């Protein structure tokens with residue numbers, strides 16, 4: 392579904408004393424439909440910059456390529472990207488800021504459908520009700536505002552909102568890190584069932600190697616802007632090759648000596 396080849400991003404700063412910093416270096420990977428690729432790395436390693444490059448919210452350095460469903464979109468203009476925006480979306484770690492606090496849940500759910508002029512009001516309301524049920528929420532929530540529902544419920548609304556646009560790729564940027572552990576598990580389960588039902592590719596971004604190893608079939612480890620290791624979750628967890636990955640798995644084993652890995 393998504394292939395990226397040799398993506399890099401250099402930030403330039405300073406006026407007289409010009410400086411440059413390469414936040415993403417020559418990153419390549421692919422994600423098939425219905426597949427979850429985990430992207431693991433510490434804060435500042437370039438994960439968010441990479442997701443902004445993939446969504447073309449930030450221009451990449453010349454030379455890299457982004458291919459979506461077989462079409463090279465690297466040189467796409469903002470206008471050409473417009474129809475693709477609904478197909479490639481990002482879910483953030485702060486569910487509170489994902490919804491407009493002054494809008495009811497119903498309005499938040501109808502808004503993307505109206506913006507993309509996908510269907511009329513009646514059909515849109517029926518779709519919203521269908522998706523609300525799918526994410527396990529009661530229709531009573533529709534008249535409430537984001538601060539009147541729990542963090543887990545907000546994240547479910549955010550997932551339903553993304554689904555209104557029938558995405559092909561969802562970038563999940565630490566989607567559960569602000570939630571309690573039990574709610575985290577429920578949201579992860581929901582994401583997995585939604586993926587199976589709609590064949591969505593996920594790029595699951597997290598600093599939590601354990602969570603990623605459970606949720607993803609493959610893991611890419613990012614360090615200082617580079618993918619230093621990439622393989623099946625089992626291979627990365629059991630036989631980490633790069634010293635940085637070994638450091639991560641050792642830390643994980645120290646926290647959970649009974650993990651058996």
Ligand SMILES: Nc1ncnc2c1ncn2[C@@H]1O[C@H](COP(=O)(O)OP(=O)(O)OP(=O)(O)O)[C@@H](O)[C@H]1O
Nearest residue numbers: 402403412414432433434435436437438439440441
């Ligand atoms: N617009 C910018 N100008 C200059 N440097 C930037 C810019 N955006 C990000 N950076 C730098 O690029 C590096 C990677 O940042 P990025 O936000 O992608 O990391 P991250 O892995 O997503 O971190 P976190 O998990 O904390 O969000 C950091 O050193 C950051 O300071």
